[in-house]
Amino acid sequence: MTSDTHDYLDGNAAAGELSKIFTMDVTVAEGQCAHCGATKRFAEAHLYMQCPGVVARCAVCEHVLLRLVSVRQRVFLDVRGMTYLSLDTQLQDSI
Amino acid sequence: MWRVGTVVALHNETATARTITLEVRDWPGHVAGQHVDVRVTAPDGYSAVRSYSLASAPNPEGRVQITVERLPKGEVSPYLTQEVVVDDRLEVRGPIGGWFVWRTQQTEPIQLIAGGSGIVPLMAMIRSRASAGGVAPFRLLYSAREPGAIFYRNELQAFSDHEHSVSLTYAYTRSAPKDWPRPPSRIDAALIANATWPSNLVPTCYVCGPTSFVESAAGLLSACGNSPDKIRTERFGPTGDRQ
Amino acid sequence: MGIISRGFSGRRSTADVKLPPGQYLTTDFPVLSAGPTPQVPLDQWEFTIDDGTNVLRRWNWKSFRDLPTETVLVDLHCVTRWSKLGTSWEGVSLDTMLADLKTDASYTLFRSYGDYTTNLPVKDLRNKQAWVVFRFEGKDLAPEHGGPARLLVPHLYLWKSAKWVRGMTLMHHDNPGFWENLGYHIYGDPWREQRYSGDE
Numbered sequence: 001m002t003s004d005t006h007d008y009l010d011g012n013a014a015a016g017e018l019s020k021i022f023t024m025d026v027t028v029a030e031g032q033c034a035h036c037g038a039t040k041r042f043a044e045a046h047l048y049m050q051c052p053g054v055v056a057r058c059a060v061c062e063h064v065l066l067r068l069v070s071v072r073q074r075v076f077l078d079v080r081g082m083t084y085l086s087l088d089t090q091l092q093d094s095i
Numbered sequence: 096m097w098r099v100g101t102v103v104a105l106h107n108e109t110a111t112a113r114t115i116t117l118e119v120r121d122w123p124g125h126v127a128g129q130h131v132d133v134r135v136t137a138p139d140g141y142s143a144v145r146s147y148s149l150a151s152a153p154n155p156e157g158r159v160q161i162t163v164e165r166l167p168k169g170e171v172s173p174y175l176t177q178e179v180v181v182d183d184r185l186e187v188r189g190p191i192g193g194w195f196v197w198r199t200q201q202t203e204p205i206q207l208i209a210g211g212s213g214i215v216p217l218m219a220m221i222r223s224r225a226s227a228g229g230v231a232p233f234r235l236l237y238s239a240r241e242p243g244a245i246f247y248r249n250e251l252q253a254f255s256d257h258e259h260s261v262s263l264t265y266a267y268t269r270s271a272p273k274d275w276p277r278p279p280s281r282i283d284a285a286l287i288a289n290a291t292w293p294s295n296l297v298p299t300c301y302v303c304g305p306t307s308f309v310e311s312a313a314g315l316l317s318a319c320g321n322s323p324d325k326i327r328t329e330r331f332g333p334t335g336d337r338q
Numbered sequence: 339m340g341i342i343s344r345g346f347s348g349r350r351s352t353a354d355v356k357l358p359p360g361q362y363l364t365t366d367f368p369v370l371s372a373g374p375t376p377q378v379p380l381d382q383w384e385f386t387i388d389d390g391t392n393v394l395r396r397w398n399w400k401s402f403r404d405l406p407t408e409t410v411l412v413d414l415h416c417v418t419r420w421s422k423l424g425t426s427w428e429g430v431s432l433d434t435m436l437a438d439l440k441t442d443a444s445y446t447l448f449r450s451y452g453d454y455t456t457n458l459p460v461k462d463l464r465n466k467q468a469w470v471v472f473r474f475e476g477k478d479l480a481p482e483h484g485g486p487a488r489l490l491v492p493h494l495y496l497w498k499s500a501k502w503v504r505g506m507t508l509m510h511h512d513n514p515g516f517w518e519n520l521g522y523h524i525y526g527d528p529w530r531e532q533r534y535s536g537d538e
């Protein structure tokens with residue numbers, strides 16, 4: 001299943017929404033896809049944000065990494081699609 | 096999380112894009128490349144949130160700038176580009192994002208590639224470098240539909256003329272000035288080969304614009320030898336309903 | 339609630355149209371998607387009905403298109419607040435597809451190409467309430483809007499009208515689908531504004 005339509009954004013676009021839950025910068029976080037094992041920065045995930053929630057998908061296999069729904073007074077988070085998410089506790093990342 | 100920003104200045108960049116300068120109470124500072132979320136709320140409580148890259152260099156005054164392009168069927172951009180006046184207040188969340196950033200400590204060659212309004216965070220990087228007196232080698236390839244769509248033209252010209260210059264190449268996709276050497280077209284391998292740092296200099300590349308532009312440009316950079324971990328991308332697109 | 343932004347009103351509707359609470363009228367057809375648009379070649383397309391163990395019905399594109407169809411004019415209500423009135427679709431009624439199917443299951447889970455799912459009570463599929471549609475406004479349904487075929491259940495919020503359907507699983511329990519298990523209402527009646535779990 002592939003798509004040629006470029007209807008996604010990337011992890012940068014969801015970082016503001018995710019800051020409701022993550023106090024550390026999630027764009028530099030490294031995550032492993034639970035489906036294909038690819039390890040990438042969250043900034044590189046494919047983000048689908050024009051739907052009733054936020055859906056982050058693996059840039060390699062397109063399986064769902066993370067979903068977030070923010071409605072009324074509640075935030076729902078599903079991270080079953082990631083084996084792990086690793087965040088740097090130091091604020092500066094290395095380039 | 097949300098801070099109040101007061102509009103202190105407005106400047107039209109093009110017929111459809113406007114730069115808004117906000118004074119934000121308790122602004123913690125930012126790094127070039129980061130963005131903010133802006134929230135607008137109607138009297139009945141309905142609110143809409145959109146992300147905008149910061150156009151301004153870090154500064155100690157708590158002032159930030161965003162440049163907003165008016166989308167024809169947008170819900171928020173027509174309000175920000177046509178309705179908002181000085182002294183209006185907007186809520187901002189941020190700064191957001193630590194991946195697509197350029198820090199003044201970086202000394203390696205930098206390749207910036209902008210598609211349309213993707214120039215905004217890259218301009219913050221150029222301005223940041225200037226205000227820090229930086230000399231890191233910068234090249235900018237800026238692709239836009241037509242000359243009237245270019246943001247910050249005069250300032251970019253000045254940076255290009257400056258002693259430690261930012262080397263500047265424009266590419267037009269729909270219509271170009273008379274006698275322009277390159278017919279209007281999307282960026283391609285030839286343009287990348289002519290207008291960007293050779294990959295053996297190991298530049299850090301920043302590509303920003305609509306998703307299809309970013310995928311294309313990043314692919315071209317990769318094809319001429321830049322390693323994926325040296326290519327940083329930020330995709331712009333609608334986050335409200337796609338009309 | 340945020341500070342009020344002077345002069346901002348969001349999208350609004352004219353008052354002369356009756357819409358479910360909280361909706362605004364649009365004449366566009368927004369494309370909302372939780373993932374990439376699947377590309378499904380018609381010679382590989384299938385729709386199956388199963389009970390979790392056995393496949394009870396299976397159609398390929400040819401046998402599906404041999405079923406009797408009807409054209410319906412319906413209103414669409416999306417939970418993201420837009421409503422689009424008077425849309426024309428051609429498809430096969432679920433009454434036709436469920437004909438002669440004996441089951442004591444009360445619920446279904448519709449499955450799509452890609453990974454989308456949504457759950458519905460069986461009774462909401464019967465009696466001219468649901469169709470598997472393949473033409474919109476007289477043309478083949480575009481992939482971005484769910485083509486080759488999507489579910490259409492206009493009396494519920496549009497997230498229940500799953501795009502790119504490939505089958506339905508009969509269930510004895512109302513197991514939530516993709517959005518229902520992350521904060522959206524299990525049923526989704528726009529006229530009672532049942533957007534989120536916890537709404538009456």
